Amino acid sequence: MNAVRQGAEHSALEEALATLGRLFAGAGYAPVTAVHLFEAEALIDLYGEDIRARAFLFPGAGGGGELCLRPDFTVPVVRAHGAEGWERRARYTYQGPVFRRQAPGSSRPMEYLQAGIEDLGDPDRAAADAGTLALILRALEALGAGPLAVTTGDLGIAFALLEALPMPDRRRHQLRRHFWRPRRFHALIEQAVAGPPEPTPARLALLEAARGAAPADAVAARAAEAGEPVGLRETDEIVARALTLAEAANEPPMPRQEAELIEAALAVKGPAGNALARLRALTEEAGVGIAPALDRFEARLAALDRAGIDAARLPFDAAFGRNLEYYEGFVFEIAAEARTDVPPLAGGGRYDAMTRRLGAAAPVPAVGAMIRPEAVLAARQSPPEAPPEAAA
Amino acid sequence: MSLTLGLPSKGRLQDETLAWFAARGIEIARTGDPRQYAAEARGIEGLEVVLLSAAEIPRELARGRLHLGVTGEDLVREHIPDWQRRIRLAAPLGFGHADLVVAVPAFWVDVETMADLDEVAEAFRARHGHGLRVATKYPTLVRAFFQAKGVADYRLIDSQGATEAAPKNLSAEAIADITSSGETLRANQLRVLEDGLILESEAHLCLGRTAAWGDDGRTALAGLAKHLGTPLDL
Numbered sequence: 001m002n003a004v005r006q007g008a009e010h011s012a013l014e015e016a017l018a019t020l021g022r023l024f025a026g027a028g029y030a031p032v033t034a035v036h037l038f039e040a041e042a043l044i045d046l047y048g049e050d051i052r053a054r055a056f057l058f059p060g061a062g063g064g065g066e067l068c069l070r071p072d073f074t075v076p077v078v079r080a081h082g083a084e085g086w087e088r089r090a091r092y093t094y095q096g097p098v099f100r101r102q103a104p105g106s107s108r109p110m111e112y113l114q115a116g117i118e119d120l121g122d123p124d125r126a127a128a129d130a131g132t133l134a135l136i137l138r139a140l141e142a143l144g145a146g147p148l149a150v151t152t153g154d155l156g157i158a159f160a161l162l163e164a165l166p167m168p169d170r171r172r173h174q175l176r177r178h179f180w181r182p183r184r185f186h187a188l189i190e191q192a193v194a195g196p197p198e199p200t201p202a203r204l205a206l207l208e209a210a211r212g213a214a215p216a217d218a219v220a221a222r223a224a225e226a227g228e229p230v231g232l233r234e235t236d237e238i239v240a241r242a243l244t245l246a247e248a249a250n251e252p253p254m255p256r257q258e259a260e261l262i263e264a265a266l267a268v269k270g271p272a273g274n275a276l277a278r279l280r281a282l283t284e285e286a287g288v289g290i291a292p293a294l295d296r297f298e299a300r301l302a303a304l305d306r307a308g309i310d311a312a313r314l315p316f317d318a319a320f321g322r323n324l325e326y327y328e329g330f331v332f333e334i335a336a337e338a339r340t341d342v343p344p345l346a347g348g349g350r351y352d353a354m355t356r357r358l359g360a361a362a363p364v365p366a367v368g369a370m371i372r373p374e375a376v377l378a379a380r381q382s383p384p385e386a387p388p389e390a391a392a
Numbered sequence: 393m394s395l396t397l398g399l400p401s402k403g404r405l406q407d408e409t410l411a412w413f414a415a416r417g418i419e420i421a422r423t424g425d426p427r428q429y430a431a432e433a434r435g436i437e438g439l440e441v442v443l444l445s446a447a448e449i450p451r452e453l454a455r456g457r458l459h460l461g462v463t464g465e466d467l468v469r470e471h472i473p474d475w476q477r478r479i480r481l482a483a484p485l486g487f488g489h490a491d492l493v494v495a496v497p498a499f500w501v502d503v504e505t506m507a508d509l510d511e512v513a514e515a516f517r518a519r520h521g522h523g524l525r526v527a528t529k530y531p532t533l534v535r536a537f538f539q540a541k542g543v544a545d546y547r548l549i550d551s552q553g554a555t556e557a558a559p560k561n562l563s564a565e566a567i568a569d570i571t572s573s574g575e576t577l578r579a580n581q582l583r584v585l586e587d588g589l590i591l592e593s594e595a596h597l598c599l600g601r602t603a604a605w606g607d608d609g610r611t612a613l614a615g616l617a618k619h620l621g622t623p624l625d626l
Contacts, residue, residue, distance in 0.1 A: 048545045049535055226499050228581045230580070231564075242501070242502045
């Protein structure tokens with residue numbers, strides 16, 4: 001990409017941004033601007049060290065905390081909303097560059113424009129989800145984006161399934177926690193079915209101490225034997241965990257049917273109408289009740305229909321969205337059809353749970369989406385020429 | 393054509409490097425003022441020697457300013473982004489062994505693996521109000537390792553000076569550090585996690601892939617490889 005856009009290219013982009021600005025404001029979203037550089041602590045707390053692989057962080061000035069070039073608008077906009085009170089309904093729209101580190105050798109841009117929306121506090125989640133997708137589709141049409149490939153998902157279904165299945169709380173907690181890391185998640189399921197691996201002699205001895213007559217003393221004694229206490233973590237924390245481990249060792253393995261149900265639910269893929277039917281069938285067959293989550297799915301499809309979208313035919317993929325860390329409900333992504341040379345044109349989803357991590361006392365309804373205007377403009381142009389060998 | 397070879401300028405690594413070359417018929421001798429980092433190679437034609445600090449050698453190799461260099465694999469992997477494109481770890485030298493490991497206080501009898509550490513990190517935050525801290529001088533390698541093991545809820549602390557003292561000094565809860573015998577760790581009341589081996593490092597003779605080689609250079613390299621009795625492939 002050239003560092004400076006000129007002439008027709010420049011005007012096209014300005015026009016696209018103006019169109020989106022008018023459209024979103026016209027739909028009732030209040031335009032906001034956000035700083036490019038902000039305090040990184042909230043972000044680091046949200047994502048952990050992983051964020052350093054994706055965001056540009058800098059030392060703060062004069063002893064302040066680290067600063068970050070915004071990797072998205074959602075975190076600053078939602079935090080600002082919360083600072084003025086979480087118990088409000090509000091809709092915001094924004095435009096501007098975001099900054100993402102990429103792996104060395106990657107061709108993905110480290111700086112690109114986003115034009116997006118956030119809808120906070122609407123208790124009618126189905127309507128808000130549908131409204132968000134519908135508005136983005138309208139916006140892409142207004143930009144002349146061409147044929148689109150839409151993918152939708154609903155992570156709420158997997159979470160509802162985990163809630164509904166009878167299993168030890170600890171196991172449920174671990175599966176929820178690692179849901180966004182598919183490899184770990186599936187390994188945890190395998191382990192739950194197979195039973196825990198053979199404990200090491202040291203682990204065995206620890207479990208024995210934790211199950212004995214005076215478990216706290218016994219575990220504390222083992223710890224003291226193993227080394228001097230160093231660091232902030234204290235002996236009572238070690239005792240507490242040892243007791244948890246002893247409980248976990250007594251946990252029954254996960255029945256294979258339960259694991260298969262989870263895997264089958266995550267494998268559901270196809271037109272949304274069919275997917276809903278399949279999920280109802282799967283869960284009814286297994287005698288597991290996730291009706292509220294499925295009813296929400298159905299309500300969203302109805303709301304999408306009302307918005308003029310052929311909801312039953314929308315592509316649905318139950319496993320989609322698991323790399324978009326803070327989404328826990330409806331998720332979607334829109335690509336330019338048959339254009340692998342262009343990044344996705346738009347994406348978004350519901351992120352109620354994240355509002356809690358950003359400071360809300362209880363999760364607040366929150367759904368949003370963004371468009372990449374530069375990608376839309378690139379998609380409007382013909383694809384780059386294929387090399388001669390590929391032509392035949 | 394002369395090939396440029398960067399060697400460690402001091403310490404045990406230099407001694408072992410010089411011994412390795414000497415055993416293969418190449419004597420590296422310091423020249424001129426002992427305070428100058430100048431040396432020459434005797435016993436072979438066309439090899440120019442430059443003495444550099446351990447940290448500089450990977451960088452100079454990556455920049456194509458050295459054809460060859462002796463340095464630790466850990467330094468290459470840690471400090472050079474995209475290193476495979478720029479540096480070839482051509483020959484392990486059999487010395488300078490050091491393992492990069494994750495270690496926790498030995499009295500954490502409930503923590504044996506990275507999976508345990510992950511669970512502890514979550515509980516730690518709930519109890520202490522901040523993320524579990526890991527002190528290290530190898531942030532790149534440690535982040536990649538923790539990510540591969542699925543541990544995300546932690547913070548890295550850049551350890552100035554003795555990394556192993558960090559838990560005792562309350563500046564970190566765990567560490568990722570280089571160890572050879574494990575004695576220093578034990579002396580500091582730390583224990584390596586069962587699956588906490590991040591990298592087994594040793595000194596390597598490295599090639600700078602982006603240096604000016606040309607046909608003459610490759611011929612010289614082949615000659616050097618023959619002399620050393622070690623294959624050296626760009």
